[in-house]
Amino acid sequence: MASDRPAPPAELRRLGATLRRWVIEQAHESGVGHIGSALSIADVTAVLWGRVLRAPGTDDPDRDRFILSKGHAALALYAALRWKGLIDEETFHTYCKDGSLLGVHPEHGLPGVEVATGSLGQGLSVGCGLAYALKRRGSPARVFVLLSDAECDEGQVWEAAMFAAHHQLSNLVAVVDDNGMQAFGRKDDVLAAPRPERRWSAFGWHARVADGHDPAALLRAFSARPARRPGPSVVLARTVIGKGVSFMEDRVEWHYRNLSPGLADTALDELRRAS
Numbered sequence: 001m002a003s004d005r006p007a008p009p010a011e012l013r014r015l016g017a018t019l020r021r022w023v024i025e026q027a028h029e030s031g032v033g034h035i036g037s038a039l040s041i042a043d044v045t046a047v048l049w050g051r052v053l054r055a056p057g058t059d060d061p062d063r064d065r066f067i068l069s070k071g072h073a074a075l076a077l078y079a080a081l082r083w084k085g086l087i088d089e090e091t092f093h094t095y096c097k098d099g100s101l102l103g104v105h106p107e108h109g110l111p112g113v114e115v116a117t118g119s120l121g122q123g124l125s126v127g128c129g130l131a132y133a134l135k136r137r138g139s140p141a142r143v144f145v146l147l148s149d150a151e152c153d154e155g156q157v158w159e160a161a162m163f164a165a166h167h168q169l170s171n172l173v174a175v176v177d178d179n180g181m182q183a184f185g186r187k188d189d190v191l192a193a194p195r196p197e198r199r200w201s202a203f204g205w206h207a208r209v210a211d212g213h214d215p216a217a218l219l220r221a222f223s224a225r226p227a228r229r230p231g232p233s234v235v236l237a238r239t240v241i242g243k244g245v246s247f248m249e250d251r252v253e254w255h256y257r258n259l260s261p262g263l264a265d266t267a268l269d270e271l272r273r274a275s
Contacts, residue, residue: 043215184252
């Protein structure tokens with residue numbers, strides 16, 4: 001369970017390893033896929049929930065809001081909620097069982113889940129609405145939206161990006177899980193586009209690139225002060241799908257594939273040796 005003390009980078013690295021282990025254990029128990037995507041964001045999730053977010057999952061009106069726009073990676077979020085003490089271990093193990101709020105995608109009503117997500121391309125628009133309302137209210141709260149890189153093929157993402165830049169939503173931070181992979185192959189093979197930092201900058205955002213598996217680099221990216229006019233920020237986290245499990249890393253089939261008992265044991269052995 002988390003403490004109120006901000007975690008240093010070494011502790012955040014250990015937290016990322018813990019989240020990965022819990023993802024593997026629960027994915028195997030439930031027989032549900034999307035494992036590679038959850039492992040991809042484990043370190044980003046550890047940094048956000050272990051250090052960056054202020055009072056997440058509370059009733060504080062000035063709490064930071066977190067939106068997992070790439071809702072299929074929800075198991076990583078549930079693991080963070082378990083670590084944070086917002087859900088207990090027993091509840092965590094109800095993942096994808098009848099009557100549980102822990103579905104394949106996040107559902108509103110679970111502590112720490114501000115909105116239901118999973119229909120790709122819509123999370124940033126919701127984040128814009130929240131950030132705009134908080135700004136108008138004079139609240140110090142920030143809104144963090146975690147998207148997938150392939151999700152940025154959706155036109156609605158760029159409509160939201162224009163809205164955020166126009167209204168100078170400095171309290172809005174997008175985080176892109178830039179692992180170069182999507183459901184049917186490598187992202188650039190499905191739809192090639194200019195490097196994301198160029199696109200986001202062109203839309204008026206403060207773009208920062210960071211190693212998405214290096215907590216210290218992520219902390220620097222989240223704490224950087226924009227040198228130009230006020231406006232939204234985006235952290236482009238360079239990641240690897242299936243990170244931490246050698247037979248999953250950079251393999252498109254682990255977007256959907258489930259674990260056999262033998263593969264689950266192998267994955268957990270690797271994660272324990274690396275932690």
